[in-house]
Ligand code: ASP
C-alpha cells in the first residue's frame with residue numbers, strides 16, 4: 290500500500306462536472322489500495338475575482354483581511370469534492386488549512402509553511418477515509434488565516450506530502466507533463482519522462498509555468514517525488530525526482546525563455562570600490578529583483594558601464610530610482626530596453642561536459658542573432674536577446690541540442 294497526495298489545480302476543478310471527474314480519479318487511486326490525501330485549488334477564475342473584490346473596496350487593503358477573502362475559494366472546492374466523493378460511496382472529509390492545522394509564518398499574502406500537524410489526517414487515512422485539504426492557505430502565529438502566494442496550492446501539496454511521508458505527490462493540471470520547451474513555440478517539443486529537482490527549479494523559475502517555484506524548492510529539500518500529469522487524460526506524466534533516479538541522463542534537458550525581462554545600462558559610472566553596492570542597494574531596498582548583471586572593465590580605470598536586467602513590472606520603478614540617485618552615483622546616462630527576452634539552456638550534463646555554452650553561442654550566431662548579456666550557473670546558460678528573436682532562437686537551440694521529437 291502506498292500513500293499518495295493528489296493535487297488538482299483550478300482548471301481541473303473548474304466546474305461541477307470536472308469536480309465529479311476528479312472524484313472518479315481519486316476513487317481509482319483509493320481502490321488500487323492506496324491511502325489518499327487530496328489537495329485542491331479554487332475553481333479557475335475564482336481567486337482572481339476575490340483579489341479584485343479586495344482591490345475594489347480598497348486598493349491598499351489590509352493584508353490579513355485579504356487572506357481571509359482570497360482563501361475562501363479553496364473552502365468551496367474541498368467541500369464540493371468531499372460531497373462528490375461521498376456520492377461515489379467513499380468516506381471523505383474536508384479540512385481547511387486552520388483545521389489541519391497548517392502553520393505558517395505571518396507574511397500575509399506570501400506566507401511560508403512552518404509545520405503541518407498530521408496526526409488527525411493520518412488517523413483518518415489509516416481508517417480508510419479520504420482527506421481533502423484546502424491548498425493555498427494556512428494559519429499564522431496570531432491565529433489568523435494566511436495564504437501562500439498565487440499558485441501556492443502546489444506548495445501546499447508538496448508540503449503535505451513531505452509531512453505525511455507520502456510515496457508520491459501527483460500534481461494534476463491542464464498540461465500533461467513537463468516539456469523540453471514550450472510546445473506552443475516548438476511543435477516538436479517532447480514530454481520528459483523524468484527531470485531532476487535542480488533542472489525543474491531552473492525551468493520553473495525561467496518561465497515554464499508548470500509548478501510554483503517554491504513547491505519545487507520544497508520537493509527538493511524534502512526529497513518528495515512529484516509527478517506532473519493531466520487531469521483530463523489518463524497517461525503518465527513527468528516525474529520530478531532525484532538525479533540518481535534518472536538513468537538516461539540528457540546533456541541538455543530543456544530550453545526555457547522568459548519575456549519578463551527589461552534591460553538597464555548605467556553608462557560611465559565612476560569605477561571605484563562600492564559602486565555596485567550603491568547602484569544595487571537602493572534597488573534591493575525597494576524590492577526590485579535584479580537578475581543578470583555585467584560590468585565592463587574600464588580601460589582607464591576611471592569609468593565603467595553596468596548592465597543588468599529586472600522584471601518588466603519593476604522597470605519603471607528601477608529607472609525612477611536610478612534617476613533619483615543620479616547625482617550621488619555620478620553616472621553619465623541610462624540606456625534602457627524592455628524589448629528583450631532571456632533564453633536559457635538547462636541541463637545537468639553541463640557539469641561534466643564542456644562545450645554546451647559554445648554550442649549555444651554558435652547556434653545563435655548562425656541565425657544572425659546578437660547576444661546582449663550572458664549569465665551562467667552550474668546547470669544553466671542564459672542569454673539576453675532582442676525579443677523579436679524569441680521563436681527563432683528557441684527553435685534553433687531545441688534542434689541543435691537534439692531535443693526535437695522524431
Ligand atoms: N487559488 C490560488 C491561486 O489561484 C492558489 C492556486 O491555485 O494554487 O493562486
Ligand code: MG
Pocket residue numbers: 298299440443499501
Ligand atoms: Mg497552478
